[in-house]
Structure formats: structure tokens, C-alpha cells
Amino acid sequence: MACKGSLLPPHLVKLLDADDYHKARSTSGHYYYISRMAMRQTNWIKIFCFLSFLAILAWGCFFQGVPLYPGLYFGCSSPAWKKAVLQSAARQEGGQMTVLVTGAAGFVGSHVSLALKSRGDGVVGLDNFNDYYPVALKRARAANLQKAGIFIVEADLNDKAVLSKLFDLVHFTHILHLAAQAGVRYAVKNPLAYVHSNVGAFVTLLEQCKVSYGKSSNPQPAIVYASSSSVYGLNSKVPFSEDDRTDHPASLYAATKKADEVLAHTYNHIYGLSITALRFFTVYGPWGRPDMAYFSFARNIVEGQPIKIFQGPHGEELARDFTFIDDVVKGCVASLDTALPSTGSSGKKRKKAQFRIFNLGNTQPVKVGDFVSILEKHLKKKAKRNVIPMPATGDVMFTHANVTKARVALGYNPTTDLDTGLGIFVKWYKSFYQHGGSNEDMLKGYKPY
């Protein structure tokens, strides 16, 4: 095929003169000669490889529903994508509803999706797999969902085209909207991420829900979504009750969650969407968020790194109403079960629709120092405590939920105390990130803000 110029036998020189060979390139002073025939063959091989690559890509994108790029959905029109969505949305024996869970690869979203699927409800997930914390953990949660038969549409909620295709395909009876830019402190660093995900995406979703099924006049879905204890902001009256005013947010995160509550009211009022807001109180547990204190403190303690414990301006300890994931899952499922149908149709309200707000807390606030002591006990290792003044990044001094309303309307009854819940978390943490295991490096280099 190719000969080094300096080694060409004399009979080939003749051929070269006859221009049957092509001077291809020069390397360290030597010319290479490739026959024109061989070149043509090589070019055909290249073209064949390139076309095969394109064919495989097109097959993956079209028939397997693989996104070409986040938000760019070739697959949304493909038979395989539609089949996967419809299979995931199909109810099994005992299932009463068909739910779109946004943020399905997130902490709370993955737990509730599995709970719904296990009792037979149809569940379709949606998640943008953003990299606020290591994506590998989200992928691992998504793999659990996939094993249970739950398909996650990989898209940004702001992508109207994807939403519209999804709603054309499936008649969702309920939306559990948990997708959000989470984290109180990171909002000082990246405020627009919160506006994009917590405000923009929520409005995009509400707009879709308001017009959904306009043609067939089916009811719009009922919506249950994640608000936050942070809306109580600088309030001093405890425990926090849903009737309290929420006009003094301490962080931009809290302000976006408050904005969601106000927006939800507007859509409920104008379009008859049935809407339930759930104010979560520092939810923790297995498969949790590595940016949160219980997780990042556990990691630092295990690795022998110091932890920063914030304290108030006069040396006061901060306290949180830490709430275990299993209790929150029960609250989410009960909210879906008790949600009344929306009353609007074709974008018009027919009559007043249900509008609810519930605290989902544990009702037993624990000081951060005591919470660290419980972690130390379960990890069997002392923390290197570094007590510092609370930075001006949006934290509040305490949270404490009154859950009477949720008890009455949802039968919500948190039963897991912090000691029990952290014990379960630590067990999961140690098995998931065990030394020498395949997940050990998952958090390498990650530092929560």
C-alpha cells in the first residue's frame, strides 16, 4: 500500500514517473507514496466509517430517545422514545394516577417516584441532570428508577417543546413538581440559576398545565410541588404555621420559593389549577444531597477533615427541624392522593379550585452542635469542629414546623427522630461510598458551596 521513498525499489520509480502513485506526506525527510487505488480504497473506508457512525447516532437518537444535546430532542418524535414514555406512564394493578415527577433524579424525587411506582401508579420522570452536585449520584438514582420501570425524560423544564410533546402523549392526572435549584447558600454565587429553575421553569410548567388537554376538554392535572421552610425567613414566632406571613425571606433561594407560592396562587385563581405547596424542612436521608450539612459533615468526619459550624451574632447555636425522607415521601404521596382535580378546561376556569399549603417538618428542632454529636456517634469518629460566625449567605437561625394542618388533611405523622434517621443515613453512606468500591471516587474534588 505505502512505501517509504528512500527505500523504493527501482522498478517502482518507473511507476512513480508514470504518476500511478501519489506523494502523500513527509515525515522526517522521507516521502511516502500511496497508490491511487489504495487511496481510493482508504477514502471509501473513511466514508463508510463516517456514515456508519452517523447511522448509529441517528438510531440512538431517534429510536432510543438519546438526547443530542440537553434540550435538543430528536428522540421526542421517535417511536422508541414514545414507547418508553408510554410504558413508564402505564398504571399497574392498584394504580390510581399517572404522575409526571419533575426532578425525578433528585433526592426527594427519586424516593417518591419509587414509592408511587411500587403501588402501581404510572410514573414518568423528568430531570435536567444539572451539575450543581456530582451528576454521578443523580445517574445512580436514575439507574434505580430505570430498574423499577421508570423512564426519565432528560430535559430542562424550560424547554416548552419537550413539555408539549410529553403532554400530548400522556394524560397526566397529577404533576409532582420537585425540580429546583436547591441550596440556600449557593444562591449568592449563582442567583440566575435559581430564577431559571425555580421561577422560569415553574411558570413554563404551569403554562403547559393550564392549556393541557384543551382539545379534548379533559381536566388539567392537579399539581403538588416543593416549596420550602425557608419562606418563613426571619420570622421569630415558632413553631412556623402556614397562616404566618412570609414577607421576610433571608435568601434569594427563599425569595424564589416564595415567588412560586405567589405564582401558584395566580394560576389557581385564573385557570382553576388545583395546587398544593409543600414546605419541606431540611429533608435528609439515604441517597441525599451532598451539598447539605448532614452529608458534607459526614464526609468530612470520615475523611478526617474539619467541619464549619455556623453560630449566630451573639454566639447562639443554629437549629433545624431536620425531617427524615420516609416521612416526607408519605407526605408527598398523601398530598397527591388527596388533591382534588383541577377545575379548568381549555385554559379557562370553570369553578374555584383547591389551593393548599402544608408544612412537612418533624416538629422537633435540633441544634446543629447536637446534630453533629449524633453523626459522630453513628460514624464512630469525632468531628474536627470549627465554630465560625454565620456567613452572610442567607441562613436563618432556626426552623420549627407546626404540622397540624398536614396531620388533619393528609394524615401526615412524622415518626423518625434524628438519631434513628441519621443512623439509617450513615449505614447507607458507608455502604454506598465504601472504601475500594466503585462509588468511592464519586465525590472526589467536590466541595459544597
Ligand SMILES: O=C(O)[C@H]1O[C@H](OP(=O)(O)OP(=O)(O)OC[C@H]2O[C@@H](n3ccc(=O)[nH]c3=O)[C@H](O)[C@@H]2O)[C@H](O)[C@@H](O)[C@H]1O
Ligand atoms: O428546609 C429548607 O427549606 C431548606 O433545607 C435545606 O437548607 P438548610 O436548612 O440550610 O440545610 P443544610 O444546608 O443541611 O444546613 C443545616 C444546618 O447546618 C448549618 N451549616 C451548614 C453548612 C455548614 O458548613 N455549616 C453549618 O453550620 C446551616 O446553617 C443549617 O443550620 C436545603 O439545603 C434547602 O434546599 C431547603 O430545602
